[in-house]
Amino acid sequence: MLALPLLFRGTPGHPGKASALLDELDARFRAGGHLPDPDQCNALIHLARLGSALLKHTPGSGQAAGLFLWGGVGRGKTRLLDTLGDALGPAQARRLHVAELLAAVHRSAVAGGDWQHRMNSLFGTARVLLLDEFHAYDSADALILLRVFESALARGMGCVLTANHPPAALWPDLPRLREQARHYTPLAAWLEQQCTLLRVDGGRDYREGLAAEAPPRWWLGAPAARPESRRGAWREGRSEGWREAGFDALFRQARGPGDYASLATERQALLILDFPRLAGEHMDSLRRLVWFLDAAWEARLPLAVTARASVAASFSGLAPELAALLGKDLARSRSRLLALCRI
Numbered sequence: 001m002l003a004l005p006l007l008f009r010g011t012p013g014h015p016g017k018a019s020a021l022l023d024e025l026d027a028r029f030r031a032g033g034h035l036p037d038p039d040q041c042n043a044l045i046h047l048a049r050l051g052s053a054l055l056k057h058t059p060g061s062g063q064a065a066g067l068f069l070w071g072g073v074g075r076g077k078t079r080l081l082d083t084l085g086d087a088l089g090p091a092q093a094r095r096l097h098v099a100e101l102l103a104a105v106h107r108s109a110v111a112g113g114d115w116q117h118r119m120n121s122l123f124g125t126a127r128v129l130l131l132d133e134f135h136a137y138d139s140a141d142a143l144i145l146l147r148v149f150e151s152a153l154a155r156g157m158g159c160v161l162t163a164n165h166p167p168a169a170l171w172p173d174l175p176r177l178r179e180q181a182r183h184y185t186p187l188a189a190w191l192e193q194q195c196t197l198l199r200v201d202g203g204r205d206y207r208e209g210l211a212a213e214a215p216p217r218w219w220l221g222a223p224a225a226r227p228e229s230r231r232g233a234w235r236e237g238r239s240e241g242w243r244e245a246g247f248d249a250l251f252r253q254a255r256g257p258g259d260y261a262s263l264a265t266e267r268q269a270l271l272i273l274d275f276p277r278l279a280g281e282h283m284d285s286l287r288r289l290v291w292f293l294d295a296a297w298e299a300r301l302p303l304a305v306t307a308r309a310s311v312a313a314s315f316s317g318l319a320p321e322l323a324a325l326l327g328k329d330l331a332r333s334r335s336r337l338l339a340l341c342r343i
Contacts (some may be wrong), residue, residue, distance in 0.1 A: 047080065123155065219307070245272065
């Protein structure tokens with residue numbers, strides 16, 4: 001097991017004041033018995049350096065740096081992000097999912113005011129923007145995100161982002177989207193220039209260890225209401241805090257990320273009925289499923305599912321183009337879905 005403070009002090013150019021923040025990050029990360037692997041140790045060191053530099057930085061000098069943490073699903077990137085956010089507190093760290101950030105920018109446009117006023121309202125006193133699950137599959141979103149990041153940097157803020165791939169590899173490589181990639185390229189280039197790209201990929205999906213002995217609440221053809229069924233027992237154990245809804249009602253109606261964030265926080269548990277074998281016809285539903293599962297993971301919302309097929313079969317029938325478009329998100333979403341069906 002690595003002693004983080006000693007490892008940190010042994011690195012060239014170590015700013016001594018950052019060791020106190022590193023001690024706090026290390027303690028927070030280890031809470032509950034979580035032991036950081038070497039990649040996570042390295043990330044904690046970089047987070048401490050960045051956080052310490054930002055807290056003593058002069059606003060508006062435009063020299064703040066950033067970190068882009070990328071790696072496979074379940075590698076602890078969100079936990080690392082939350083560790084820094086918890087240590088700095090809400091006055092210093094603005095923690096958002098990328099969909100929440102875009103929604104906030106759109107709301108600020110409706111409210112009115114010039115761009116600077118809108119950014120002041122969005123960031124307040126924050127010294128760092130923490131953005132989980134970074135992606136931009138829409139050219140307009142890419143342009144908005146670039147402007148937001150440039151504004152944050154001009155304020156003397158830093159950015160810490162997480163993703164499953166480095167910036168240049170996130171835009172879907174599909175024929176109909178290649179022409180639009182020119183709108184995304186400046187954003188990827190900005191991130192690569194302004195952020196330290198740090199791979200966090202110890203090779204283990206930590207979500208698979210979440211209550212690993214318990215099978216996921218993924219029930220094939222579970223009876224609708226019989227109290228003796230697994231579904232009935234789970235529902236009764238959740239008392240009035242649970243809710244149930246069909247897949248079509250949840251994901252085939254027009255909803256946005258904000259709707260799913262509200263849904264995830266207003267209930268103690270959710271039972272999803274009649275989960276289908278996903279296919280090309282479910283493209284819009286899949287986008288909404290990704291949004292929902294990101295929100296549900298943020299809220300640690302316990303889930304249960306009745307389905308027509310196994311988990312593997314439910315996700316295996318996507319058309320190649322759809323799999324290429326959403327595959328990067330679906331790998332994360334499937335991992336989070338199974339974890340939430342165990343907690």
